[in-house]
Amino acid sequence: MSPQLKSVEAIGINNLKRKSNPFSISVDDFFSEKKVLKNRFTQLIEAPDPEYIAIIPSVSYGIANAVANIPFLKGDEIIVLEEQFPSNYYAWKQLEKEKGVVVKTITAPPISKDRASRWNTDILNTISKKTKCVAIPQVHWADGTLFNLREIKEKVAQADGYLIIDGTQSVGAMPFSVNEIQPDALICGGYKWLLGPYSIGVAYYGERFHNGTPIENNWMNHIGSENFTNLVNYNHLLKPKATRYDVGESSNFILTPMLSEAIKQLLEWKPANIQEYCKSINQKAINTLLENGYFIEDAANRGHHLFGIYLPKNRDIETLKSKIKSQNISVSYRGNAIRVSPSVYNSKEELEKLVSCFI
Missing domain, CATH: 3.90.1150.10 (Aspartate Aminotransferase, domain 1)
Known part of the structure; x- marks a missing residue:
């Protein structure tokens, strides 16, 4: 994980102290910093709208929301990479038992000058009409191998499949453009190249997920949650787009402003x-x-x-x-x-x- 910026540390300490005087935390505070974080991450990844962004506690949480909202059928294929990070593997592998899908692992070619090129070609050649999902990183977490996401997206789109990207190993330190690559989901832990704290992250969910069902129902991901007086009158309608996938307590008065401040610095550095x-x-x-x-x-x-x-x-x-x-x-x-x-x-x-x- 990354070291923490001094500015991020200071915000964390100041916000930790706020809980000692809880009456200083207003209704607006439950929503204001979330908006700032989503706006900044939207800029960082060149996404179309802050409402395409969800606040998550971990990559596994973000992947779980994607898994739950892709309509898998028996025999569908999911493509992953050899030795990619476990949080972007276990959930897909579990589907073999639950749905009868087939997880296809693309192994790394032997060490050679054209290793990365051959690995990318192997991915493209494996994508077929049976491919429901390609779930890979932008760069491999073990050795930084770069994957041609734009070509992979074009090929998987021909099969009407999904491209799910774990951006934890690159987003923040390497340019990433949702506008250019058009992934269906981009999921990032905040503790690494986003220079944020542990146990918080951000995820982009594209239009195919905007009417989905989140893995948890919390009071904040339902319409009308801003009106505390009316919370006793339950509204079963979920908020639009990716906001429905926000984790419970996503206001997190310590971690959310810390990650927001870290991304602010990344936007300045580029x-x-x-x-x-x-x-x-x-x-x-x-x-x-x-x-x-x-x-x-x-x-x-x-x-x-x-x-x-x-x-x-x-x-x-x-x-x-x-x-x-x-x-x-x-x-x-x-x-x-x-x-x-x-x-x-x-x-x-x-x-x-x-x-x-x-x-």
Whole structure:
């Protein structure tokens, strides 16, 4: 997870204290900060309308709403990737038991210069008339491999299927345009590249979900909830578009303004600039690793904010782990990849210090 911006931390502390004087929290406060968060996320992902955005507690929650509102039939196929994040896998796999669908996992090709291209081609070639859903990330969480979502969307649309994207590993650090890609859903945990706190996220749900049934009925996702006096008179009509998928207590007076503040900063920095900065501090370090026999996906086919290092056969991973730890460097180990996730808080010198552990 990302470190927290000082401004985000300050807002969290200030809002934590508000609960000590609950009479200072007004009726309007239950809705005002939610609107700010949705407006900012709408700008970040170039979505058409803040009402296409839902506030969620986790990726698994966002995926569950999508799963519950896609009309699956026995024999329908769902496409996922090898070793993608579990929260975008388990729910789809459960459908095999419940609905008799088939989950097709597209494995990563062997290490080679055209690995990413071959992986994308394999996805496209697997999409057929039976494909009901493609559920993948923008970049793979283990090694940053980039997937051509626009081409994948065009192909799956021909089968009248759905494109469900877990954007947690990229949105905020890498440009993403709903207007360009046209996904049916984009689901993001807030704790990573959105630079927000844990246990809150945001999701975009396209028009095919706007008349759906949420996985929970809470008082706030029903029409008329702004009128507290009238809450005793139940209104069973759900709010329009994606607002119906808001988690209960989405007003969260601590986490919601924190995530909103984090996205405000990202809008100022711009994800494209973050990518360029990461590229500038990575380039020399990555070239050195490549020259010494390590494999890293080609720059055009991965994120600059997240990349995986694959070891030559003659390198011992445990020895390398000890060396990296002794230098007080934090990386992740995902499958066979050593995952490096730099951002604006890193420097070129830090990347070169990491590389010194490998050489």
